[in-house]
Amino acid sequence: MAYLDISRVGISFTRAGRTSEVLREVDLGVAKGEYVSIIGHSGCGKSTLLNIVAGLLRVSTGAVLLDGREVNSPGPDRAVVFQNHSLLPWLTVRENVALAVDKVFAGRKSSGERRDWIDANLKLVNMTHAADKRPSEISGGMKQRVGIARALAMEPKVLLLDEPFGALDALTRAHLQDQVMEIHARLGNTMIMITHDVDEAVLLSDRIVMMTNGPSATIGEVLEVPLPRPRRRLDLMEDPVYAHARAAVIEFLYARHALPAIAA
Amino acid sequence: MSTTAIKSPIASTRERSDVVRAPIGPIVVKRLRAVAAELVPPIVVLVLLLIVWQILCSRPGAGLPPPTRVIDETWDLIVHPFYDNGGTDKGLFWHISASLQRVALGYSIAAVVGIALGTLVGQSTWAMRGLDPIFQVLRTVPPLAWLPLALAAFRDGQPSAIFVIFITSVWPIIINTAVGIRNIPQDYRNVSAVIRLNGFEFFWKIMIPSAAPYIFTGLRIGIGLSWLAIVAAEMLIGGVGIGFFIWDAWNSSKISEIILALIYVGVIGFILDKLVAMLANVVTRGTSVQ
Ligand SMILES: Nc1ncnc2c1ncn2[C@@H]1O[C@H](COP(=O)(O)OP(=O)(O)OP(=O)(O)O)[C@@H](O)[C@H]1O
Ligand SMILES: [Mg+2]
Numbered sequence: 001m002a003y004l005d006i007s008r009v010g011i012s013f014t015r016a017g018r019t020s021e022v023l024r025e026v027d028l029g030v031a032k033g034e035y036v037s038i039i040g041h042s043g044c045g046k047s048t049l050l051n052i053v054a055g056l057l058r059v060s061t062g063a064v065l066l067d068g069r070e071v072n073s074p075g076p077d078r079a080v081v082f083q084n085h086s087l088l089p090w091l092t093v094r095e096n097v098a099l100a101v102d103k104v105f106a107g108r109k110s111s112g113e114r115r116d117w118i119d120a121n122l123k124l125v126n127m128t129h130a131a132d133k134r135p136s137e138i139s140g141g142m143k144q145r146v147g148i149a150r151a152l153a154m155e156p157k158v159l160l161l162d163e164p165f166g167a168l169d170a171l172t173r174a175h176l177q178d179q180v181m182e183i184h185a186r187l188g189n190t191m192i193m194i195t196h197d198v199d200e201a202v203l204l205s206d207r208i209v210m211m212t213n214g215p216s217a218t219i220g221e222v223l224e225v226p227l228p229r230p231r232r233r234l235d236l237m238e239d240p241v242y243a244h245a246r247a248a249v250i251e252f253l254y255a256r257h258a259l260p261a262i263a264a
Numbered sequence: 265m266s267t268t269a270i271k272s273p274i275a276s277t278r279e280r281s282d283v284v285r286a287p288i289g290p291i292v293v294k295r296l297r298a299v300a301a302e303l304v305p306p307i308v309v310l311v312l313l314l315i316v317w318q319i320l321c322s323r324p325g326a327g328l329p330p331p332t333r334v335i336d337e338t339w340d341l342i343v344h345p346f347y348d349n350g351g352t353d354k355g356l357f358w359h360i361s362a363s364l365q366r367v368a369l370g371y372s373i374a375a376v377v378g379i380a381l382g383t384l385v386g387q388s389t390w391a392m393r394g395l396d397p398i399f400q401v402l403r404t405v406p407p408l409a410w411l412p413l414a415l416a417a418f419r420d421g422q423p424s425a426i427f428v429i430f431i432t433s434v435w436p437i438i439i440n441t442a443v444g445i446r447n448i449p450q451d452y453r454n455v456s457a458v459i460r461l462n463g464f465e466f467f468w469k470i471m472i473p474s475a476a477p478y479i480f481t482g483l484r485i486g487i488g489l490s491w492l493a494i495v496a497a498e499m500l501i502g503g504v505g506i507g508f509f510i511w512d513a514w515n516s517s518k519i520s521e522i523i524l525a526l527i528y529v530g531v532i533g534f535i536l537d538k539l540v541a542m543l544a545n546v547v548t549r550g551t552s553v554q
Pocket of ligand 1: 014
């Protein structure tokens, strides 16, 4: 069985007496240390799937197993980098990371060790210089980096990223992608990332999970990206494997599973 | 909204750094001008009002004394606020301090109870459905209408006055806290779920800071209402207190003393309001910029 095993997961929401099925029969196994991206049109249920793995939502059918144990509540072993950073605005950068570290490692690390660990994680995302600033005083890219540091600092078994670079400009985005690749290479985390960006998915992932359109969305296809690591974005521009993977994702999204409005 | 909130501190630091580079002389002049622009209009209006009052009340047969006579007749009270002849014959300082103590006690209880109940109502749909209609009805009851009930229950003036303060100021605190709790973004709840904060930690580390701007709105309305209510309540219960002082002055027809007391009541109400506002500014410095 895979390290993270999502088996036959389905979820329905009931609102005002009407039940709508968002996900049906989602089956996916993720190996330890693997980088998996989930791509699909807006509203198909990507965030819903990620929140199920995080334990923030309960499945209606099926089950999620991590390292042999069933997931049924949120926890620091499945840290989330949220779409809109969700730092607490009344805490400084350091305090935001400290809130998580002090809670997760209470009793396991001394206060000195925890302080060093907070510093190490801020350094990992190059945010040491702004440790004492509040979220309102730093840029969007910096906030996202702090969000990543906070999640990494929990030493999660799986790191869940919900469109982590969605709100950033292209340059900042490329820079952060490189940083995340480097962190993944260094620490070997298992990562699941939602994205809308085909290039980002191909550049970062070992496998790309493509979802069909909702309602009752499921996994349409899974694409292996057999590019060797470390990957450098400049070298890949001309690479036929890269171009082929990119074309396959685009073909899935815009030819076979176009949104009705786009197809029309 | 959010962009202006984020931009303004940046703009102000930029201004400050410009100021630092400029020569000293013009800065002082600029500062003085700014202060003058703030102070001159209220002073002018105040002087005009005093003149009109002086003219209107100097005519023979006027019901109220003119300002000059008020000062003349209350000069002893103004310069001797600390005298104490026993009983209720004390200086204004003692009356005001007695009133402030009652307000401090009643208002503190209201703050604790109000924040606790507001959290409950904001957090639980069931509590909200059950309690909200009751709160909405009770909060419209005028403060003094509670006094007879309180006197019947406590059989003593002192706790009754404190109860009236409590019951007057607790509603806005409850209602605003509940709104603040209900408006905590789902993201913050998700973050605390992932790091597994327990209920107590969630209350202190997420709920209170996140709802702080709303809570302080309630606290600020509450302090104003407390001060309104204490003066009225003390008129009825007697003893030492600024409300009783006013009632006593009325019974001995000392209109000038009433006027002096009203000025003190107004100024202290203003200071109380500013104190809570200042506290709010300090505490919510981070939260209000979202
Ligand atoms: N709590 C909920 N109650 C009812 N419906 C929900 C709930 N959460 C999500 N949905 C519905 O599920 C569907 C999928 O939502 P989801 O947020 O997972 O989409 P997404 O793929 O992440 O979209 P995007 O790319 O825009 O972020 C949407 O139609 C949404 O309306
Ligand atoms: Mg989403």
